[in-house]
Amino acid sequence: MSFNKRRVVLPVLLVLAVIAAYTWHVLHAHASPAVVLYGNVDIRETDLAFRQSGRLKTMLVDEGARVNAGQLLATLDDVPFQEAVAGAEANVAQARAELTKLYHGNRPQQVAEAREAVRQAVATDQNARADAARQRGLLANGASSQRIVDAANAASDAADANLAAARQQLNLMVVGSRQEDIDAGVAQLAVAQANLAQARTALSDTRVFAPVDAIVLSRVREPGSMVSPVAPVYTLTAITPVYVRAYARETELGKMVPGTQVKVFTDSSQHVYTGTVGFVSPQAEFTPKSVETTDLRTDLVYRIRVTIDHPDEHLRQGMPVTVRFAS
Secondary structure, rough: OOOHHHHHHHHHHHHHHHHHHHHHHHHHOOOOOEEEEEEEEOOOEEEOOOOOOOEEEEEEEOOEEEEOOOEEEEEEEHHHHHHHHHHHHHHHHHHHHHHHHHOOOOOOOHHHHHHHHHHHHHHHHHHHHHHHHHHHHHHOOOOOHHHHHHHHHHHHHHHHHHHHHHHHHHHHHHHHHOHHHHHHHHHHHHHHHHHHHHOOOOOOOOEEOOOOOOOOOEEOOOOOOOOOOOOOOEEEOOOOOOEEEEEEEEHHHHHHHOOEEEEEEEOOOOOOEEEEEEEEEEEEEOOOOOOOOOOOOHHHHEEEEEEEEEOOOOOOOOOEEEEOOOO
């Protein structure tokens, strides 16, 4: 290349370099730096207890075991609860039989018996009336005394009353049960059925199942122990989903939009996890002591929750992590 050509090319290259440097400065001068937050994997523990008191019969898993949602973990001695169910079932049967009797009314034999009682009362009443009339006639002829007449009249009145009572009893037999009695029978059956449902619920509560996929953190009781509803028998730690709790300053909230994808790092491995922002607290709070940051501890921050997309066994609860948002 000649000297004259070099004199032309060098200034052009210099101008292009200046333009490139200026362009890079313009493009990056206003670019926001990547937001980095520090937090921990959420601790999600569950204390499992029976809803009934009783003697612990079986403990089916040990500490460290992985359990699936719905898996049976422990049982109580259920003999007293089975007996309670049997008694409640008998009470339901009795209440149902009483109500059926009220619906059906009186048996034909009972109605026939009431009719015969009326006939007997009619005959007795007629005889008492005739005897009273005869005694009054004899008294007029001087063949009877006033005392005998009075006794005959009283017997006639008593026979009248007995006849009226027999007729009323026959009417009750024919009409059958009152609606009030039927309503009371319906209520008694409902009470018995509710007691049976409660007894069956108590029987089912003699078994404890895993509510979610989890790892057994603690086995608190052993078979033979007496337990109550406030005494846990297992402590579980949930496996999925895995949440990360982190805290952001107010100036960083613009990037904390639910659904935002982030990168999550740990100190124990080189694996990079992906996560999704799922929750941003609407309230500010003081920076918790567990958050590692160079800012003052008294700064107000907002709690966010990140759901790890594909967690593995290396993400343990309580582990410190770093959350990086894209720039």
